[in-house]
Amino acid sequence: MNDMLTTTPDFSIEAAAALLREHYGLTGTLSPLASERDQNFEVETPEGIFILKLVNAAEPEVESDFQTALLAHVGAHAGDLPVPHIRPTLAGASLARVTSPGGASHRVRLVSWVHGQPLAETQRNDAALASLGRMLGRFDAALKGFMHPGALRDLDWDIRKAGRSADRLHHVTASEDRALLERFLARFSAIESRLATLRAAVIHNDANDWNVLVDAADPDRVSGLIDFGDALHAPLIAEVAIAAAYAGLDHADPIGAAAAIARGFHAEYPLLEEEVDLLYDLIAIRLVTSVTISASRRAHTDDNPYLAISERPAWTLLRKLDRMNPRFATAILRKACGFEAAPGARTVIDWLAANRKTLAPLLERPAATYPAALVPYGDPAHPMTVKSAAQQPDAAQTIWDAYCRENGIELGIGPWGEERTVYAGEMFVSRFIEGTRRTHHLGLDLFMAAGTKVFTPLAATVVSVEIEKDPLGYGCLIALRHEPEGCPPFISLWGHLAHEAMNRLKAGDRLQAGALVGEMGAPSENGGWAPHLHLQLSTDTDLSATEILGVGEPRYLDVWAELFPDARTFGGIAREFYEREGRSHEEIVRMRRELLLPNLSISYEKPIKFVRGEGVWLIDDGGRAYLDCFNNVCHIGHAHPAVVEAMAKQAGTLNTNTRYLHDNIVAYAERLTATLPKELTVAGFVNSGSEANSLALRMMRAHTGRENAITLDWSYHGTTQELIDISPYKFRRKGGKGPKPHVHVATVPDSYRAPADWPLEEHGRRFAESVAELISAMQAKGEGPGFFIAESIPSVAGQVFLPEGYLREVYRLVREAGGVCIADEVQVGFGRVGSHWWAFETQGVVPDIVTMGKPIGDGHPMAAVVTTREVTESFNNGMEYFNTFGGNPVSCAIGLAVLDVIESQDLRGNALAMGNYLMDAFRDMQKRHEVIGDVRGLGLFLGIELVTDRKSKAPATEFARAVSNGARRRGVLMGTEGPHDNVLKMRPPMIFSKRDADHLIAVLEDTFADVARTLG
CATH class of the missing domain: 3.90.1200.10 (Aminoglycoside phosphotransferase (APH), C-terminal lobe)
Known part of the structure; x- marks a missing residue:
């Protein structure tokens, strides 16, 4: 201590001023500054303000030299930095040396003053x-x-x-x-x-x-x-x-x-x-x-x-x-520097987004298929929130149940990031920010009845199973560790479960995707809340279940979003549930009435507004996903990535018409005709099934010179007037004017409704007699048929599968009378029947002309006609055929992509397997439901005919419509067809899986039971 006193500089202001003049040539006003070891003065001079430092004599010289060298280096390499810069002595040195009155030697340094x-x-x-x-x-x-x-x-x-x-x-x-x-x-x-x-x-x-x-x-x-x-x-x-x-x-x-x-x-x-x-x-x-x-x-x-x-x-x-x-x-510090809150966090989020289609349903069926609504925890004034905050979960549940009944809601959703006032306990006080609370939800809440089972979407290892006993805690809490291939491991947290899981699961257990995790607990065991699942993800796998934050501070939501990412994708909730955009249903209906043709129909009693399609699903503007078993336009699934890529790539390169040469059109024609019998070798490309059928009629006229048409009752072939004229489904219904003289209607060869005394093996021949009679009537007038046209499986007529030998006999009759045979494969082609590429092949025939549309472009407007060389030569009569968009490079690129997917993924084989699986299930249902009169189908073209009495086969039209609407309410789309609108019609995409089939079966079972109870 004494040494410090003798070495500490102790110069008077006057002495310090003298040193300033002697060594720096400066004069000014000096003011002492506080210092523990050294002596410092603020110096105001005409040249500016400086600090004069007299260094403690006990300080090692190397340290003083170090500071001097440091400041000199900074001055040389970053002179603009606002730090003290050295003022050299008159001799050009960085330091001066002086002796104190006590005899100690001190170093002196003058540096610039830094303002602030x-x-x-x-x-x-x-x-x-x-x-x-x-x-x-x-x-x-x-x-x-x-x-x-x-x-x-x-x-x-x-x-x-x-x-x-x-x-x-x-x-x-x-x-x-x-x-x-x-x-x-x-x-x-x-x-x-x-x-x-x-x-x-x-x-x-x-x-x-x-x-x-x-x-x-x-x-x-x-x-x-x-x-x-x-x-x-x-x-x-x-x-x-x-x-x-x-x-x-x-x-x-x-x-x-x-x-x-x-x-x-x-x-x-x-x-x-x-x-x-x-x-x-x-x-x-x-x-x-x-x-x-x-x-x-x-x-x-x-x-x-x-x-x-x-x-x-x-x-x-x-x-x-x-x-x-x-x-x-x-995590907060990492995020501040632009790093992931936890290593691999963004990869986990991206992996889930990229692989969401492969995740197993978290509930008994995909969560997005339930009619859902937000649970109003974000509204502090809502009665349910008030009751919950007061720890009255039974009262809150009563309020919620009433709301669900009134609005047809089956699933309540509490979203990630929602601000809530119900987190009132001491446990929700922030440990990071004084005077604040954790108020923002970091999990996904799914509200359903106590006892609702929940399943893991991914294979997992059980990390822990425990009971959190704190009031407003989790109750039974389970943590699972997931390690999917190509993704960093992450944790899923399952809170508010029933205690039954404690006796069923233990740490280390392996669960396969789709395995039961637990059941939603009642308030008595779930922490005192209305029954629900708190589902949360953690990208930090070293956090224990009780360390994972269920609620966070709003200031750090960006951090929590990576550390505890939104589980909506993991849980199967569509993004549209949170992001509703566009006009309301009511406004769209009103504007359609004002702006569109009034006879443009809308499906279902309660119309649906779809905003996205994906695979076998259509997603509405509220985020509800519907299993699409009806819209066979998207043959290999909605928005198939191969189709989207082919479309974008070619559209970004070139799109023009067929007057110019391009590889795509000949490549596609070659691939398409290779799927057909060898006689059918020449293709023409158009934009729709209606255009395809119209072109077929032009070819027929050029080849036969006739107009007489033979068509099946209740058939439909397109929207143009000449096609309406050969579509009894249109001209025999409201607004129609009946058949024109050249149109002759044959009986629908419906084996289910064939006379009881006809032997099954004779159905084809007996129904063909209807066509024979029509031809005889024409010939009696000195005329003959120009063509016979039929869907290879009549669809609008009620998914009618032609009896064996029917087309073979009809084609013989028509051709012998000088006509041509047209197979309309618009709905049933491209492998839908599974056993063959084309449904006409199941009859062992080869048409003269085949028309196709809808499935050809998986939703892109394209269609085709394929015919024989003989018909082609007749059509080549000197009149040019040109179609501005038919066969353009983009359409053909899409067509090639569709064929690639069908072939590479063996979708024909899948259609046959899934069709057989569904047919077995439908036949099993038929044993238990008297209303099911007939089950028919091949591949993924299926029909269930409903009757009030199996003996009389009286159509159960009301029941069929109720089932269709009931399935729609349960998230499955199908239609009703047939002359009496009593046949359930199903044509799902070719990628339909067993999981999809099981979902369809479950919905049909539930719907049939419900309609039976309602209608008696």
Whole structure:
């Protein structure tokens, strides 16, 4: 102590002024500045303001030289940095040497004054702290490559020496305080060896809030950095940690303050993930160093009360840090620097989005298929929320149940990120931000009845099964670990379950995708809530189930979104549930009436507004997914990626007409005709099934010179007038005018409704007699048939499968009479029947002309006609055939993509297998439901005819329509067809899976039972 007194400079103002004149040639006003070891003066001169420093004589010369060299290096490499810059002596030296009145030798340094207000005297907002980070980043970047022996000194403030704090613990008197420090020292011990592997450099090492200056005119901007007495060579990340430790003192959000500094530093001097991952512990250990050094000094200065007061903010911050989960703090710091909140978090989110179609349903059927509504926890005034907040779950459930009954809701959804007022317990107080609560939901809530079973969408290993007994806690809580191929592991959390799972699952159990996880618990066992599942994901697999935050602070929602990503995809909730856009149903209906043809029909009693298609699903504007078993336009599934890619690629390259040469049209014609019998070799391309049938009629006329048509009763072939004229489904119904003289209608060859005395093996011949009679009548008038046209499986007539031998006999009769035979494969072609590419092949015949549409482009408007060389030669009569869009490069690219998918994925084989599976299920239903008169189908072209009496076969039209609408309410689309609208018609996409089939079967079973109860 005596040595310090003799070596500390003690110059009067007059003596210091004399030194200023002698060594620097400056005069001015000097004012003393506070200093513990050295002597400092503020100097106001005509040339500006400076600081005159007289260095303690006891300071090793190497240290003084180090600071001088450091400032000189910064001045040379970053002269614009607002730090003190050295004013050389008159002799051009960086330092002067003087002798004090006591005889001690002192070094003198004059540096420029840095203007600003100490950060300690400001609000330390995020902008200012980010500016501090940028300042430190620029400063440290300027010191790259700088080294000096003085930077290698042994200093207790070196963060690598923080373990020495353990030797000072005995100066801390309170046992609980020592225990607190021991916890942080234990954490530091676990990472201490890693410090040697990190980037190291000369750093400021003491960016406390008195050494940082802020622009008085712009408090968001740091204007200066001073006092380099503690600078040394240390891990680069220590610079950020030390600044953050001081910035966090008396700060309401100390980790937020640290994040702001780290963000700013990273912008100027990019940090590494392994550095940021240590930041929380380094902030804490700097504070441990500070309080233990203060405690040891206090012990030698008779418990100096000033030291105790200065320690208090550090102790307060240490206690705050101790209450935090270090992994959450690190996630916040990582996110601030642009890294993932947890390593692999974004990959998990992306993997789930890319693989969502492969996930097993979380509920008994896909969650998106249930009519759903938001549970009003986000509305503090809603009665259900009020009841829940008052811990009256039974009352809340009653309110919710009534709402569901009134609105046909089966599933309640509590979304991720929703702000809620129900989180009132002490457990929801923020551990990061003073005076705030955790109010934003970080899971996905699914509300259904107690006992509802929930299943894992992915294979998993059980991590834990436990009971959380806290009021408003989770009740039975299960954590599963998922490790799908190509994805980092992640955790799913299942809360508010029934306790039955405790006896069924244990840690280490393996669950396959679709396996039962548990049941939604009643309030008595789920923490006191209305029955629901709290489903949550965690990309940090080291968090225990009870550590995973179910509710978070709004300030850090971006962090929580990566650490605990929205489970909507994992749970099977469509994005449209949250993002409803466009006009209301009512407005669209009104505008259709005003702007569109009035006879443009709308399906179902309650119309649906679809906004997206995907595979076998159609998704409405409310996010509800419907299993599409009806719209056979999208033959290989809605928005098939191969089709979308082919369309976009070709459209982005070239689209033109067939007057020019292009590979696609001949490539597609070659591939298409290869699927047909060898006689059918020439293709013509158009834009719709109606155009295809019209072109077929032109070819027929050119070949036969006749007009007489033979068509099946209740058939439909297109929208043009000439096609309406040969479609009894149109001309015999309201608005129709009956058959024209050239149109002759044959009996529908419906074996189910054939006379009972006809032997089954004679059905084909007997029904063909109807065609024979029509031909005879024509011939009696000296005429003959021009053509016979029929769908190879009459669809509108009620999914009628032609009896064996029917087409063979009819084709013989027509051809012998000079006519041609046209097979309309618009609905049933392209492998839909599974056993063959084309449905006419099941009859063992070869038509003269085949028309096709709908499935050909998977929703893209294209169609085709394929015919024989003989018919083609007749059609080539000198009149040009041209179709502006038919056969364009884009359409043909799409057609090729559809064929590629059908062939590469063996979708014909799939259609046959799934069709047989469904037919077996329908026949089983037929045994239990008297209303099912007939089941018919081949591949994925299926029909169920409903009758009021199996003997009379009286059509059950009302029942059929009720089933169709009931299935629609349950999320499955099908239609009704036939002369009496009593045949359920199903034509699902060719990619239909067993899971889809099981869903269809379950819905039909439920719907049949419900309609039977309703109609009696």
